[in-house]
Amino acid sequence: MNSVARKLLVGGNWKSHGSLKFVKNFANDTLNKIVYDTSKVEIVIAPVSIHLKDAQEHIANNIHISAQNSSAFEDGAYTGEISASQLANFGIGWTILGHSERRHILGESNTFVASKVKIADEYGLNTIACIGETLDQREAGDTIKVCTDQLDAIRAQVDDWSRIVIAYEPVWAIGTGKTATSEQAQEVHEQIRAWLNENISEEAANNTRILYGGSVNAGNADELIQNPDIDGFLVGGASLKPEFESIVKACNDVSK
Numbered sequence: 001m002n003s004v005a006r007k008l009l010v011g012g013n014w015k016s017h018g019s020l021k022f023v024k025n026f027a028n029d030t031l032n033k034i035v036y037d038t039s040k041v042e043i044v045i046a047p048v049s050i051h052l053k054d055a056q057e058h059i060a061n062n063i064h065i066s067a068q069n070s071s072a073f074e075d076g077a078y079t080g081e082i083s084a085s086q087l088a089n090f091g092i093g094w095t096i097l098g099h100s101e102r103r104h105i106l107g108e109s110n111t112f113v114a115s116k117v118k119i120a121d122e123y124g125l126n127t128i129a130c131i132g133e134t135l136d137q138r139e140a141g142d143t144i145k146v147c148t149d150q151l152d153a154i155r156a157q158v159d160d161w162s163r164i165v166i167a168y169e170p171v172w173a174i175g176t177g178k179t180a181t182s183e184q185a186q187e188v189h190e191q192i193r194a195w196l197n198e199n200i201s202e203e204a205a206n207n208t209r210i211l212y213g214g215s216v217n218a219g220n221a222d223e224l225i226q227n228p229d230i231d232g233f234l235v236g237g238a239s240l241k242p243e244f245e246s247i248v249k250a251c252n253d254v255s256k
């Protein structure tokens with residue numbers, strides 16, 4: 001693998017938070033004021049689906065808007081689903097798939113998540129594909145197996161990885177205030193990149209962004225982003241606060 005400068009990415013996953021007023025105010029007061037080098041850093045914001053239109057209206061064009069989920073199926077009789085085709089038609093270029101809250105609370109399997117990635121890719125959406133282990137799995141020494149099983153399921157259905165961004169989010173670090181140490185995060189990211197090299201291609205290993213997610217904040221982003229295999233963050237709670245700007249700045253200012 002070569003050492004390649006990958007564009008860093010900071011995602012804000014707003015989960016089921018926010019109101020129309022929040023979207024407008026946070027766009028104007030925080031997001032649209034962030035000064036960063038767009039050739040070095042990308043920002044992707046994922047609001048609640050019924051706020052996507054308002055996000056498109058209020059958030060500046062340099063920031064991408066993402067869905068938090070998309071269907072495993074084409075348009076059709078799937079009550080409550082939003083299809084990849086409908087998102088693309090709506091001008092949404094990104095989706096987050098396989099978030100641990102959907103895997104663990106809503107029971108989405110590796111295969112089901114992979115089906116979503118496949119159809120998102122077919123409609124030209126960029127996917128932030130989330131993977132990660134629970135605390136029990138980490139303590140059992142299964143971290144890499146869990147992550148690579150999740151990736152293998154995607155590989156079984158998707159050939160083109162050029163629109164996939166991987167987010168490594170240890171479940172025990174999400175919303176808990178417990179961040180993986182810089183060493184723990186880098187160790188897993190390095191192994192994910194090695195998996196890409198062995199199972200997809202050297203090109204995919206060099207070019208695929210691998211984000212870290214799990215209690216990222218203004219206080220830990222600077223250290224985490226120094227690691228060679230951490231290409232940005234998927235931020236939950238802190239993406240709803242003004243400190244999101246500091247996380248973007250940490251990526252903007254790092255020398256890799």
Ligand SMILES: O=C[C@H](O)COP(=O)(O)O
Nearest residue numbers: 013174175214215236237
């Ligand atoms: O998608 C984001 C992750 O679930 C991280 O959430 P958090 O930053 O609130 O821990």
